[in-house]
Amino acid sequence: MHFISPTVGRLSLEAFSRNIKSYLEQDPKAQYKVVIGTDSQTSQKSTLFVTAFIIHRVGKGARFYFRRHREKPIHDLRYRIYKETEISLKTMEELKAHGITELLADWPVEVHLDIGQRGDTRKLIQEVVGWVTSVGYIAKIKPNSYGASAVADRFTK
Numbered sequence: 001m002h003f004i005s006p007t008v009g010r011l012s013l014e015a016f017s018r019n020i021k022s023y024l025e026q027d028p029k030a031q032y033k034v035v036i037g038t039d040s041q042t043s044q045k046s047t048l049f050v051t052a053f054i055i056h057r058v059g060k061g062a063r064f065y066f067r068r069h070r071e072k073p074i075h076d077l078r079y080r081i082y083k084e085t086e087i088s089l090k091t092m093e094e095l096k097a098h099g100i101t102e103l104l105a106d107w108p109v110e111v112h113l114d115i116g117q118r119g120d121t122r123k124l125i126q127e128v129v130g131w132v133t134s135v136g137y138i139a140k141i142k143p144n145s146y147g148a149s150a151v152a153d154r155f156t157k
Contacts, residue, residue, distance in 0.1 A: 001094055003053060003065035016065060017100050023055055023063050024103065031058040034104045036092055037112030037147025038084040041156035046070040049084065051091050052112075052151040055104070066155050067091075077120055084114060084148070085128050089135060109137045114149050116142030 003016045011019060024032070035054040040047050048070050056062040074080045088111050095101050101109075111132045115121035125141060132139035142149050 001067070003067050005063075005065050011065070013098050013100065017098070017103065019065075020055060020063075020100065020103055023057075027057060027060065030060060032056060032104070032107040033058055034101075034107050034109045035112055035147040036088045036109070037114070037145060037149075037152050038087045038091075039114050039148045039152035039156050040074070040080055040084055042073050042075060042080065044073065046072060047074040047080065047083075048156055049087055050152045050155045051087055052147050052155075053091070053095075054147055054151060064151055066152065068155065078124060081113075081115060081121060081124050081128060085111070085131060088112075088148075089132070089137075092137070110140050110147070111137045112140045112145035112147030112149070114142070114145065114153070116145075116149075118142075 001013055003011050005011055033056040035056060038049055038051040040049045048068060050066055050068050052064055052066045054062050054064040074083060113128055115124055115128060129139040
């Protein structure tokens with residue numbers, strides 16, 4: 001697994017961990033928030049999933065990373081939303097397995113979902129938010145889900 005930093009480039013998990021640690025050490029007394037969100041874009045040939053991982057230094061900016069992967073085309077919206085959520089949750093589990101989340105244990109983790117009160121995804125809110133909260137994370141939907149609907153979305157194009 002690797003992540004891409006827009007300023008540093010492609011990072012292995014070790015480099016990713018060091019980069020986060022360095023960022024946290026710059027202002028150790030600051031309040032932080034951890035955000036993860038996945039968005040997707042489907043074409044005729046494939047569905048591109050982009051997962052954004054954001055360390056938000058509350059009131060003082062943020063640092064973000066992303067990763068991409070492709071799968072066969074998924075045209076069913078409900079299945080795609082579930083897949084986006086699954087990818088975000090699996091990514092957090094992989095980061096836990098590599099000890100990266102220990103760096104972030106003092107701060108809340110928000111899973112940003114690309115669903116909202118408007119449009120076809122409103123029918124999925126209760127199910128998907130329930131899934132995320134049952135795992136122990138804070139779920140955010142549009143318009144508060146910038147991790148998925150703004151950051152990850154930017155790299156699906």
